[in-house]
Amino acid sequence: MTPSTLSSEHEALLERFKDGRVLGLARAISVVENERAGFQELLHTVMASGPQAKRVGFTGPPGAGKSSLVAAVATEYRRLEEHLGVVAVDPTSPYSGGALLGDRIRMNDISMDPGIFIRSMATRGSLGGLAATTKEVVDLMDAFGFDRVLVETVGVGQTELEVTAAADTVVVVLVPESGDAIQAMKAGLMEIADIFVVNKADRPGAPRLVKELRQALHLRTGSALKDIPAHHGVDLGQVMKKERSTSPSAEKPEGWSVPVLTTNALTNDGVETLLETIQEHRSWLEQGGELERRRRARAEIRIRDVVNREMRRIAWSSADARALLARGVDDIADGEGTPYSAAEAILGALLR
Amino acid sequence: MSDERKIRVLVAKPGLDGHDRGAKVIASAFRDAGFEVVYTGLHQTPEMIVNAAVQEDVDVVAMSVLSGAHMTLFPRVKGLLDEAGADHMLLTGGGIIPEDDVDELEKRGVGRLFGPGTSTSDAIAYVNEWFATTHAN
Numbered sequence: 135m136t137p138s139t140l141s142s143e144h145e146a147l148l149e150r151f152k153d154g155r156v157l158g159l160a161r162a163i164s165v166v167e168n169e170r171a172g173f174q175e176l177l178h179t180v181m182a183s184g185p186q187a188k189r190v191g192f193t194g195p196p197g198a199g200k201s202s203l204v205a206a207v208a209t210e211y212r213r214l215e216e217h218l219g220v221v222a223v224d225p226t227s228p229y230s231g232g233a234l235l236g237d238r239i240r241m242n243d244i245s246m247d248p249g250i251f252i253r254s255m256a257t258r259g260s261l262g263g264l265a266a267t268t269k270e271v272v273d274l275m276d277a278f279g280f281d282r283v284l285v286e287t288v289g290v291g292q293t294e295l296e297v298t299a300a301a302d303t304v305v306v307v308l309v310p311e312s313g314d315a316i317q318a319m320k321a322g323l324m325e326i327a328d329i330f331v332v333n334k335a336d337r338p339g340a341p342r343l344v345k346e347l348r349q350a351l352h353l354r355t356g357s358a359l360k361d362i363p364a365h366h367g368v369d370l371g372q373v374m375k376k377e378r379s380t381s382p383s384a385e386k387p388e389g390w391s392v393p394v395l396t397t398n399a400l401t402n403d404g405v406e407t408l409l410e411t412i413q414e415h416r417s418w419l420e421q422g423g424e425l426e427r428r429r430r431a432r433a434e435i436r437i438r439d440v441v442n443r444e445m446r447r448i449a450w451s452s453a454d455a456r457a458l459l460a461r462g463v464d465d466i467a468d469g470e471g472t473p474y475s476a477a478e479a480i481l482g483a484l485l486r
Numbered sequence: 487m488s489d490e491r492k493i494r495v496l497v498a499k500p501g502l503d504g505h506d507r508g509a510k511v512i513a514s515a516f517r518d519a520g521f522e523v524v525y526t527g528l529h530q531t532p533e534m535i536v537n538a539a540v541q542e543d544v545d546v547v548a549m550s551v552l553s554g555a556h557m558t559l560f561p562r563v564k565g566l567l568d569e570a571g572a573d574h575m576l577l578t579g580g581g582i583i584p585e586d587d588v589d590e591l592e593k594r595g596v597g598r599l600f601g602p603g604t605s606t607s608d609a610i611a612y613v614n615e616w617f618a619t620t621h622a623n
Contacts, residue, residue, distance in 0.1 A: 253542060
Protein backbone atom coordinates (compact mmCIF):
# COMPACT_ATOMS: atom_id res chain seq x y z
CA MET A 135 0.00 0.00 0.00
CA THR A 136 1.29 3.40 -0.89
CA PRO A 137 -0.91 5.74 1.10
CA SER A 138 -0.29 8.78 -1.03
CA THR A 139 -1.59 7.86 -4.46
CA LEU A 140 -5.26 8.15 -5.31
CA SER A 141 -7.07 6.70 -8.28
CA SER A 142 -8.56 9.24 -10.67
CA GLU A 143 -12.02 8.16 -9.61
CA HIS A 144 -11.18 8.92 -6.00
CA GLU A 145 -9.52 12.18 -7.01
CA ALA A 146 -12.84 13.30 -8.48
CA LEU A 147 -14.66 12.09 -5.39
CA LEU A 148 -12.26 13.94 -3.15
CA GLU A 149 -12.80 17.10 -5.16
CA ARG A 150 -16.53 17.00 -4.41
CA PHE A 151 -15.82 16.07 -0.82
CA LYS A 152 -13.57 19.08 -0.36
CA ASP A 153 -16.15 21.33 -2.01
CA GLY A 154 -18.46 20.39 0.82
CA ARG A 155 -20.89 18.54 -1.40
CA VAL A 156 -23.07 16.10 0.47
CA LEU A 157 -22.96 13.63 -2.40
CA GLY A 158 -19.17 13.57 -2.15
CA LEU A 159 -19.32 12.71 1.54
CA ALA A 160 -22.06 10.12 0.99
CA ARG A 161 -20.08 8.34 -1.72
CA ALA A 162 -16.83 8.54 0.21
CA ILE A 163 -18.57 6.83 3.10
CA SER A 164 -19.68 4.04 0.75
CA VAL A 165 -16.14 3.57 -0.53
CA VAL A 166 -14.92 3.22 3.04
CA GLU A 167 -17.84 1.13 4.25
CA ASN A 168 -17.39 -1.36 1.43
CA GLU A 169 -13.62 -1.24 1.81
CA ARG A 170 -13.36 -0.70 -1.92
CA ALA A 171 -9.94 -0.64 -3.50
CA GLY A 172 -8.11 2.51 -2.50
CA PHE A 173 -10.23 3.35 0.55
CA GLN A 174 -7.21 3.50 2.83
CA GLU A 175 -5.50 6.01 0.55
CA LEU A 176 -8.68 8.08 0.55
CA LEU A 177 -8.81 8.09 4.35
CA HIS A 178 -5.12 8.84 4.55
CA THR A 179 -5.63 11.90 2.35
CA VAL A 180 -8.60 13.37 4.19
CA MET A 181 -7.33 12.60 7.69
CA ALA A 182 -4.13 14.54 7.27
CA SER A 183 -5.38 17.41 9.41
CA GLY A 184 -6.17 15.21 12.41
CA PRO A 185 -9.30 15.12 14.56
CA GLN A 186 -11.18 18.41 14.90
CA ALA A 187 -14.79 17.50 15.59
CA LYS A 188 -16.19 16.75 19.01
CA ARG A 189 -17.31 13.15 19.06
CA VAL A 190 -20.13 12.02 21.30
CA GLY A 191 -21.24 8.40 21.48
CA PHE A 192 -24.66 7.17 22.57
CA THR A 193 -25.01 3.58 23.64
CA GLY A 194 -27.43 1.48 25.67
CA PRO A 195 -29.85 -1.43 25.45
CA PRO A 196 -32.37 -1.80 22.62
CA GLY A 197 -35.41 0.39 23.05
CA ALA A 198 -33.75 2.78 25.49
CA GLY A 199 -34.59 5.65 23.17
CA LYS A 200 -31.12 6.26 21.78
CA SER A 201 -32.33 7.42 18.35
CA SER A 202 -34.96 9.71 19.83
CA LEU A 203 -32.45 11.14 22.27
CA VAL A 204 -29.89 11.68 19.51
CA ALA A 205 -32.58 13.48 17.51
CA ALA A 206 -33.45 15.69 20.51
CA VAL A 207 -29.79 16.41 21.22
CA ALA A 208 -29.12 17.17 17.54
CA THR A 209 -32.04 19.61 17.46
CA GLU A 210 -30.57 21.42 20.44
CA TYR A 211 -27.11 21.60 18.87
CA ARG A 212 -28.64 23.00 15.71
CA ARG A 213 -30.14 25.76 17.81
CA LEU A 214 -26.55 26.55 18.76
CA GLU A 215 -25.75 26.53 15.04
CA GLU A 216 -23.39 23.60 15.14
CA HIS A 217 -23.06 21.48 12.03
CA LEU A 218 -23.61 17.85 12.80
CA GLY A 219 -22.84 14.44 11.43
CA VAL A 220 -24.82 11.52 12.82
CA VAL A 221 -23.87 7.86 12.38
CA ALA A 222 -26.50 5.38 13.49
CA VAL A 223 -25.73 1.67 13.57
CA ASP A 224 -28.30 -1.12 13.40
CA PRO A 225 -27.71 -4.87 13.38
CA THR A 226 -27.12 -7.10 10.36
CA SER A 227 -28.95 -10.41 10.42
CA PRO A 228 -26.45 -13.24 10.80
CA TYR A 229 -28.88 -15.44 8.87
CA SER A 230 -29.68 -13.42 5.76
CA GLY A 231 -26.91 -10.82 5.86
CA GLY A 232 -29.62 -8.20 5.45
CA ALA A 233 -30.50 -5.36 7.78
CA LEU A 234 -33.36 -3.05 8.53
CA LEU A 235 -31.97 0.36 9.32
CA GLY A 236 -34.71 2.23 11.12
CA ASP A 237 -32.96 4.96 13.08
CA ARG A 238 -33.96 7.67 10.62
CA ILE A 239 -37.61 7.15 11.58
CA ARG A 240 -36.90 8.89 14.91
CA MET A 241 -34.92 11.59 13.16
CA ASN A 242 -37.45 12.70 10.56
CA ASP A 243 -37.87 16.09 12.19
CA ILE A 244 -34.21 16.92 11.72
CA SER A 245 -33.52 15.00 8.52
CA MET A 246 -34.21 17.92 6.18
CA ASP A 247 -31.93 20.31 8.03
CA PRO A 248 -29.02 21.01 5.66
CA GLY A 249 -26.77 21.39 8.71
CA ILE A 250 -27.25 17.73 9.61
CA PHE A 251 -26.00 14.68 7.77
CA ILE A 252 -27.35 11.32 8.90
CA ARG A 253 -25.93 8.00 7.81
CA SER A 254 -27.22 4.56 8.79
CA MET A 255 -24.81 1.65 8.94
CA ALA A 256 -25.36 -2.08 9.36
CA THR A 257 -23.00 -3.99 11.65
CA ARG A 258 -22.19 -6.57 8.96
CA GLY A 259 -21.07 -9.15 11.47
CA SER A 260 -19.10 -6.84 13.70
CA LEU A 261 -19.79 -7.51 17.37
CA GLY A 262 -18.63 -4.44 19.25
CA GLY A 263 -21.80 -2.39 18.89
CA LEU A 264 -20.47 -0.55 15.83
CA ALA A 265 -19.88 -1.57 12.23
CA ALA A 266 -16.33 -2.50 11.27
CA THR A 267 -15.80 0.86 9.57
CA THR A 268 -17.86 3.17 11.79
CA LYS A 269 -14.73 4.73 13.27
CA GLU A 270 -13.50 5.54 9.77
CA VAL A 271 -16.88 7.00 8.83
CA VAL A 272 -16.68 9.26 11.87
CA ASP A 273 -13.24 10.34 10.66
CA LEU A 274 -14.71 11.16 7.25
CA MET A 275 -17.45 13.27 8.81
CA ASP A 276 -14.85 14.98 10.96
CA ALA A 277 -12.73 15.73 7.90
CA PHE A 278 -15.81 16.96 6.02
CA GLY A 279 -15.95 19.75 8.56
CA PHE A 280 -18.74 18.99 10.99
CA ASP A 281 -18.37 20.63 14.39
CA ARG A 282 -19.65 17.56 16.10
CA VAL A 283 -20.30 13.93 15.24
CA LEU A 284 -22.88 11.91 17.14
CA VAL A 285 -22.47 8.14 17.03
CA GLU A 286 -25.34 5.86 17.97
CA THR A 287 -24.51 2.20 18.56
CA VAL A 288 -26.79 -0.77 18.04
CA GLY A 289 -28.81 -1.74 21.07
CA VAL A 290 -26.13 -3.28 23.24
CA GLY A 291 -25.91 -5.73 26.10
CA GLN A 292 -23.01 -5.76 28.46
CA THR A 293 -19.87 -6.14 26.42
CA GLU A 294 -20.31 -4.18 23.20
CA LEU A 295 -17.99 -1.39 24.16
CA GLU A 296 -16.37 -0.34 20.90
CA VAL A 297 -18.00 3.08 21.05
CA THR A 298 -15.16 4.19 23.29
CA ALA A 299 -12.89 3.84 20.27
CA ALA A 300 -15.08 6.21 18.26
CA ALA A 301 -16.11 8.89 20.75
CA ASP A 302 -14.54 11.37 23.16
CA THR A 303 -17.59 11.40 25.40
CA VAL A 304 -19.72 8.30 25.95
CA VAL A 305 -23.33 8.70 27.02
CA VAL A 306 -24.92 5.49 28.29
CA VAL A 307 -28.68 5.62 27.87
CA LEU A 308 -30.81 3.46 30.14
CA VAL A 309 -34.52 3.23 30.90
CA PRO A 310 -36.33 2.23 34.09
CA GLU A 311 -36.80 -1.23 32.57
CA SER A 312 -33.05 -1.70 32.12
CA GLY A 313 -32.53 -3.47 35.40
CA ASP A 314 -31.41 -2.77 38.92
CA ALA A 315 -28.21 -1.70 40.60
CA ILE A 316 -26.67 -5.16 40.31
CA GLN A 317 -26.74 -4.71 36.55
CA ALA A 318 -25.03 -1.40 37.11
CA MET A 319 -22.32 -3.00 39.20
CA LYS A 320 -21.43 -5.60 36.60
CA ALA A 321 -18.46 -5.06 34.35
CA GLY A 322 -18.83 -3.67 30.87
CA LEU A 323 -21.35 -1.11 29.72
CA MET A 324 -21.38 0.58 33.10
CA GLU A 325 -17.66 1.19 33.09
CA ILE A 326 -17.54 3.11 29.84
CA ALA A 327 -20.05 5.80 30.75
CA ASP A 328 -18.87 9.37 31.01
CA ILE A 329 -22.49 10.38 31.49
CA PHE A 330 -25.46 8.23 32.45
CA VAL A 331 -28.88 9.15 31.15
CA VAL A 332 -32.05 7.57 32.43
CA ASN A 333 -34.40 8.21 29.51
CA LYS A 334 -38.18 7.87 29.59
CA ALA A 335 -37.84 9.35 33.04
CA ASP A 336 -41.58 9.85 33.37
CA ARG A 337 -41.99 6.12 33.75
CA PRO A 338 -42.33 4.41 37.11
CA GLY A 339 -39.05 3.18 38.50
CA ALA A 340 -36.96 6.05 37.08
CA PRO A 341 -36.13 7.70 40.43
CA ARG A 342 -35.21 4.32 41.89
CA LEU A 343 -32.85 3.55 38.99
CA VAL A 344 -31.24 6.98 39.28
CA LYS A 345 -30.66 6.45 42.99
CA GLU A 346 -29.26 2.98 42.51
CA LEU A 347 -26.97 4.12 39.72
CA ARG A 348 -25.61 6.90 41.89
CA GLN A 349 -24.98 4.48 44.72
CA ALA A 350 -23.26 2.03 42.39
CA LEU A 351 -21.07 4.85 41.07
CA HIS A 352 -20.18 5.91 44.59
CA LEU A 353 -19.15 2.34 45.36
CA ARG A 354 -16.77 2.51 42.44
CA THR A 355 -15.26 5.79 43.44
CA GLY A 356 -15.23 4.74 47.07
CA SER A 357 -17.33 7.57 48.43
CA ALA A 358 -20.48 5.60 49.24
CA LEU A 359 -19.64 5.46 52.91
CA LYS A 360 -18.39 8.94 53.42
CA ASP A 361 -21.70 10.17 54.73
CA ILE A 362 -22.17 7.32 57.17
CA PRO A 363 -21.11 8.24 60.71
CA ALA A 364 -18.59 6.12 62.59
CA HIS A 365 -20.10 2.85 63.63
CA HIS A 366 -18.97 1.10 66.83
CA GLY A 367 -16.23 3.66 66.87
CA VAL A 368 -14.97 2.64 63.40
CA ASP A 369 -15.15 5.07 60.50
CA LEU A 370 -16.04 2.81 57.58
CA GLY A 371 -15.00 5.41 55.06
CA GLN A 372 -11.45 5.41 56.42
CA VAL A 373 -11.25 1.62 56.51
CA MET A 374 -12.41 1.31 52.94
CA LYS A 375 -9.99 3.93 51.79
CA LYS A 376 -7.03 2.14 53.37
CA GLU A 377 -7.98 -1.11 51.72
CA ARG A 378 -8.41 0.52 48.38
CA SER A 379 -5.11 2.32 48.44
CA THR A 380 -3.34 -1.03 48.56
CA SER A 381 -5.08 -2.44 45.50
CA PRO A 382 -4.36 -1.35 41.95
CA SER A 383 -7.21 0.66 40.54
CA ALA A 384 -8.57 0.64 37.03
CA GLU A 385 -10.75 3.63 37.67
CA LYS A 386 -11.09 6.64 35.45
CA PRO A 387 -8.63 9.42 36.24
CA GLU A 388 -9.48 11.77 39.06
CA GLY A 389 -11.67 14.74 38.56
CA TRP A 390 -14.68 13.53 36.64
CA SER A 391 -17.46 12.01 38.66
CA VAL A 392 -19.93 10.36 36.31
CA PRO A 393 -23.26 12.17 36.56
CA VAL A 394 -26.65 10.47 36.32
CA LEU A 395 -29.16 12.59 34.43
CA THR A 396 -32.79 12.08 33.52
CA THR A 397 -34.36 12.87 30.17
CA ASN A 398 -37.56 12.45 28.28
CA ALA A 399 -36.47 12.60 24.67
CA LEU A 400 -40.00 13.03 23.37
CA THR A 401 -40.85 16.07 25.49
CA ASN A 402 -37.29 17.39 25.50
CA ASP A 403 -37.12 17.35 29.31
CA GLY A 404 -33.54 17.27 30.52
CA VAL A 405 -32.01 17.57 27.07
CA GLU A 406 -30.60 21.02 27.74
CA THR A 407 -28.95 19.78 30.94
CA LEU A 408 -27.50 16.86 28.99
CA LEU A 409 -25.90 19.30 26.54
CA GLU A 410 -24.45 21.34 29.36
CA THR A 411 -23.05 18.19 30.95
CA ILE A 412 -21.51 17.06 27.65
CA GLN A 413 -19.88 20.49 27.46
CA GLU A 414 -18.58 20.19 31.04
CA HIS A 415 -17.11 16.81 30.18
CA ARG A 416 -15.53 18.36 27.10
CA SER A 417 -13.86 21.05 29.17
CA TRP A 418 -12.62 18.45 31.63
CA LEU A 419 -11.24 16.37 28.74
CA GLU A 420 -9.41 19.32 27.29
CA GLN A 421 -8.06 20.77 30.49
CA GLY A 422 -6.87 17.60 32.20
CA GLY A 423 -4.99 16.17 29.25
CA GLU A 424 -7.51 13.35 29.14
CA LEU A 425 -8.50 14.19 25.57
CA GLU A 426 -4.92 13.73 24.48
CA ARG A 427 -4.74 10.44 26.36
CA ARG A 428 -7.96 9.18 24.76
CA ARG A 429 -6.88 10.24 21.30
CA ARG A 430 -3.59 8.42 21.74
CA ALA A 431 -5.38 5.31 22.94
CA ARG A 432 -7.67 5.57 19.95
CA ALA A 433 -4.77 6.03 17.56
CA GLU A 434 -3.22 2.84 18.87
CA ILE A 435 -6.44 0.91 18.36
CA ARG A 436 -6.72 2.30 14.86
CA ILE A 437 -3.20 1.34 13.87
CA ARG A 438 -3.74 -2.17 15.19
CA ASP A 439 -7.05 -2.35 13.30
CA VAL A 440 -5.46 -1.37 10.02
CA VAL A 441 -2.58 -3.80 10.48
CA ASN A 442 -4.91 -6.63 11.50
CA ARG A 443 -7.14 -6.01 8.52
CA GLU A 444 -4.22 -5.91 6.10
CA MET A 445 -2.70 -9.03 7.59
CA ARG A 446 -5.99 -10.88 7.20
CA ARG A 447 -6.29 -9.66 3.65
CA ILE A 448 -2.72 -10.64 2.79
CA ALA A 449 -3.13 -14.03 4.44
CA TRP A 450 -6.31 -15.07 2.69
CA SER A 451 -5.47 -13.58 -0.68
CA SER A 452 -2.46 -15.88 -0.81
CA ALA A 453 -3.11 -18.89 -3.04
CA ASP A 454 -0.71 -20.95 -0.89
CA ALA A 455 -2.65 -20.18 2.25
CA ARG A 456 -5.95 -21.02 0.63
CA ALA A 457 -4.58 -24.31 -0.72
CA LEU A 458 -3.23 -25.21 2.71
CA LEU A 459 -6.57 -24.24 4.25
CA ALA A 460 -8.38 -26.66 1.95
CA ARG A 461 -5.82 -29.38 2.67
CA GLY A 462 -6.16 -28.75 6.40
CA VAL A 463 -9.91 -29.22 6.19
CA ASP A 464 -9.39 -32.52 4.36
CA ASP A 465 -6.80 -33.66 6.91
CA ILE A 466 -9.14 -32.95 9.80
CA ALA A 467 -11.96 -34.78 8.06
CA ASP A 468 -9.64 -37.77 7.52
CA GLY A 469 -8.55 -37.69 11.15
CA GLU A 470 -5.01 -36.78 10.17
CA GLY A 471 -4.75 -33.27 11.49
CA THR A 472 -6.03 -30.60 13.82
CA PRO A 473 -6.78 -26.90 13.28
CA TYR A 474 -3.43 -26.25 14.92
CA SER A 475 -1.36 -28.32 12.53
CA ALA A 476 -3.17 -26.68 9.60
CA ALA A 477 -2.66 -23.18 11.02
CA GLU A 478 1.01 -23.89 11.61
CA ALA A 479 1.42 -24.95 7.99
CA ILE A 480 -0.36 -21.83 6.74
CA LEU A 481 1.60 -19.46 8.96
CA GLY A 482 4.81 -21.23 7.98
CA ALA A 483 4.05 -20.67 4.31
CA LEU A 484 3.13 -17.01 4.85
CA LEU A 485 6.17 -16.15 6.93
CA ARG A 486 8.61 -18.00 4.74
CA MET B 487 -21.17 -13.49 5.61
CA SER B 488 -20.22 -13.14 1.99
CA ASP B 489 -17.84 -10.54 0.66
CA GLU B 490 -20.13 -9.43 -2.10
CA ARG B 491 -21.27 -5.86 -1.97
CA LYS B 492 -24.51 -5.22 -0.13
CA ILE B 493 -27.39 -3.71 -2.04
CA ARG B 494 -28.74 -0.70 -0.17
CA VAL B 495 -32.41 0.13 -0.61
CA LEU B 496 -34.44 3.03 0.71
CA VAL B 497 -38.03 1.97 1.30
CA ALA B 498 -40.12 5.10 1.38
CA LYS B 499 -43.73 5.90 2.00
CA PRO B 500 -44.52 9.31 0.54
CA GLY B 501 -47.57 11.43 1.11
CA LEU B 502 -50.35 11.48 3.58
CA ASP B 503 -51.77 8.00 3.30
CA GLY B 504 -51.03 6.01 6.42
CA HIS B 505 -51.14 2.49 5.10
CA ASP B 506 -47.62 1.22 5.55
CA ARG B 507 -48.27 -2.51 5.74
CA GLY B 508 -47.07 -2.96 2.18
CA ALA B 509 -43.92 -0.92 2.79
CA LYS B 510 -43.16 -2.94 5.91
CA VAL B 511 -43.75 -6.26 4.15
CA ILE B 512 -41.39 -5.30 1.35
CA ALA B 513 -38.81 -3.88 3.79
CA SER B 514 -38.79 -7.15 5.73
CA ALA B 515 -38.61 -9.22 2.55
CA PHE B 516 -35.68 -7.13 1.27
CA ARG B 517 -33.91 -7.55 4.60
CA ASP B 518 -34.39 -11.32 4.41
CA ALA B 519 -33.01 -11.22 0.87
CA GLY B 520 -29.78 -9.79 2.27
CA PHE B 521 -30.34 -6.15 1.36
CA GLU B 522 -29.59 -3.29 3.69
CA VAL B 523 -32.91 -1.51 3.97
CA VAL B 524 -33.23 2.04 5.18
CA TYR B 525 -36.81 2.60 6.28
CA THR B 526 -37.85 6.14 7.12
CA GLY B 527 -41.47 5.71 8.15
CA LEU B 528 -44.64 7.40 7.03
CA HIS B 529 -45.46 10.81 5.60
CA GLN B 530 -42.31 11.51 3.64
CA THR B 531 -42.13 14.36 1.17
CA PRO B 532 -40.30 13.80 -2.12
CA GLU B 533 -37.60 16.14 -0.80
CA MET B 534 -37.15 14.04 2.36
CA ILE B 535 -36.94 10.86 0.31
CA VAL B 536 -34.28 12.23 -2.03
CA ASN B 537 -32.35 13.79 0.84
CA ALA B 538 -32.27 10.43 2.65
CA ALA B 539 -31.39 8.56 -0.54
CA VAL B 540 -28.40 10.85 -1.15
CA GLN B 541 -27.10 10.79 2.43
CA GLU B 542 -27.48 7.03 2.66
CA ASP B 543 -26.03 6.58 -0.84
CA VAL B 544 -28.53 3.84 -1.61
CA ASP B 545 -28.64 1.90 -4.86
CA VAL B 546 -32.41 1.70 -5.03
CA VAL B 547 -35.31 3.87 -3.95
CA ALA B 548 -38.52 1.85 -3.55
CA MET B 549 -41.71 3.81 -2.96
CA SER B 550 -45.07 2.53 -1.89
CA VAL B 551 -47.89 4.66 -3.23
CA LEU B 552 -51.50 3.71 -2.57
CA SER B 553 -53.03 7.15 -2.67
CA GLY B 554 -53.43 7.59 -6.42
CA ALA B 555 -50.83 10.34 -6.46
CA HIS B 556 -48.26 8.18 -8.26
CA MET B 557 -48.27 10.32 -11.41
CA THR B 558 -47.11 13.24 -9.28
CA LEU B 559 -44.87 11.50 -6.77
CA PHE B 560 -42.76 9.24 -8.98
CA PRO B 561 -41.79 11.92 -11.55
CA ARG B 562 -41.15 14.40 -8.75
CA VAL B 563 -38.79 12.05 -6.91
CA LYS B 564 -37.11 11.04 -10.16
CA GLY B 565 -36.59 14.71 -11.04
CA LEU B 566 -35.13 15.53 -7.64
CA LEU B 567 -32.83 12.50 -7.75
CA ASP B 568 -31.48 13.59 -11.12
CA GLU B 569 -31.05 17.13 -9.86
CA ALA B 570 -29.11 15.89 -6.84
CA GLY B 571 -26.69 13.98 -9.07
CA ALA B 572 -28.20 10.67 -8.04
CA ASP B 573 -29.46 9.58 -11.45
CA HIS B 574 -27.59 6.30 -11.03
CA MET B 575 -30.14 5.16 -8.47
CA LEU B 576 -33.02 2.91 -9.49
CA LEU B 577 -36.42 4.35 -8.65
CA THR B 578 -38.97 1.58 -8.36
CA GLY B 579 -42.01 0.90 -6.27
CA GLY B 580 -45.44 -0.48 -5.94
CA GLY B 581 -49.01 0.27 -5.11
CA ILE B 582 -52.33 0.62 -6.82
CA ILE B 583 -51.18 1.92 -10.17
CA PRO B 584 -53.07 1.39 -13.48
CA GLU B 585 -51.11 -0.27 -16.27
CA ASP B 586 -51.23 2.76 -18.56
CA ASP B 587 -49.67 4.85 -15.84
CA VAL B 588 -46.99 2.22 -15.29
CA ASP B 589 -46.02 2.48 -18.96
CA GLU B 590 -46.07 6.26 -18.88
CA LEU B 591 -43.86 6.37 -15.77
CA GLU B 592 -41.44 3.88 -17.28
CA LYS B 593 -41.07 6.22 -20.25
CA ARG B 594 -40.11 8.94 -17.79
CA GLY B 595 -37.25 6.91 -16.36
CA VAL B 596 -38.96 5.14 -13.49
CA GLY B 597 -38.16 1.45 -13.07
CA ARG B 598 -40.61 -1.38 -12.82
CA LEU B 599 -43.69 -0.83 -10.65
CA PHE B 600 -45.43 -3.67 -8.88
CA GLY B 601 -49.15 -3.98 -8.35
CA PRO B 602 -51.26 -5.77 -5.77
CA GLY B 603 -50.68 -9.51 -5.55
CA THR B 604 -47.01 -9.27 -6.49
CA SER B 605 -44.85 -11.88 -4.83
CA THR B 606 -42.04 -10.34 -2.82
CA SER B 607 -39.66 -12.70 -4.59
CA ASP B 608 -40.47 -10.98 -7.92
CA ALA B 609 -39.47 -7.61 -6.50
CA ILE B 610 -36.30 -9.10 -4.99
CA ALA B 611 -35.38 -10.80 -8.26
CA TYR B 612 -35.96 -7.54 -10.14
CA VAL B 613 -33.64 -5.56 -7.83
CA ASN B 614 -30.99 -8.28 -7.93
CA GLU B 615 -31.09 -8.42 -11.72
CA TRP B 616 -30.97 -4.66 -12.05
CA PHE B 617 -27.99 -4.50 -9.71
CA ALA B 618 -26.16 -7.32 -11.50
CA THR B 619 -26.54 -5.63 -14.90
CA THR B 620 -25.67 -2.11 -13.78
CA HIS B 621 -22.70 -3.18 -11.64
CA ALA B 622 -21.27 -5.77 -13.98
CA ASN B 623 -17.60 -4.90 -13.96
